[in-house]
Amino acid sequence: MQDRINKITTILDTNKAEAIEVFDLRGRDYFVDYVIIASSLGTRHTEALLDHLKRGLKPEEQFLGTDESGEWIAVDLGDILIHIMTPEYRSRYDLETFLSSLRKNSEEA
Template sequence: MTPKRTTRSSRAKSPVPSPKRKAPASKPAAPKTKKRADEASQKLLNVVLKSLDGDKAENIVAIDLAGKTPMADFMVVASGRSNRHVTAIAEHLSEELKKHGINGRAEGLPQGDWVLVDAMDIIVHVFRPEVRAFYNLEKMWGDGAAVAAEAV
């Protein structure tokens, strides 16, 4: 036996009004100024680059993504000599970020072929050289301007 279907017009009206969605705020919160966001991202980029350089990461490339994607302001790509070196670079970078109040999440640590560290406005990829050549992220994001490590 199938249950009887009722239509809206045949249902009794409830004395309690149905909850309504809240109207969106009339005025959205003011976004951070572009200059401030750039300064914060630039400082964070300096922290990332110093950490990578201190851990002897190779072929460090910082790509400016501002205006290209909302996911991050910069992407940094670096290489380690071995799985253990890649893992050590990423772990040390996460520790450095914590010292600066940023909880940088790392993905891919157990394997050590490619570790991604999410540092809020900066995404850091640390590869073994063979894996880096295979994925070639620099070419994929080549329309972003490369930032020289010395310029930061």
């Protein structure tokens, strides 16, 4: 699994994604094991990062679904969920706080 995470983050980093964060949610009450969040430089860059992921990860990874709005793209790999967002969307939706609370709540239980 760690090799898959490393490959995804390397592709994102190599192609100028910023503030890449990995959330390990194994054993938590969430529908995937890992969530990766990265910031793009803008709408066109968001779309370009998705293209880089598709080229770099296929055929090893199966893309179960992608949801694209230009400002925010979500990629479902089954056990890994990737969010690529413009900085404005990332700030507005603040997924990091939500995902961090899942980790914290699970550790307290």
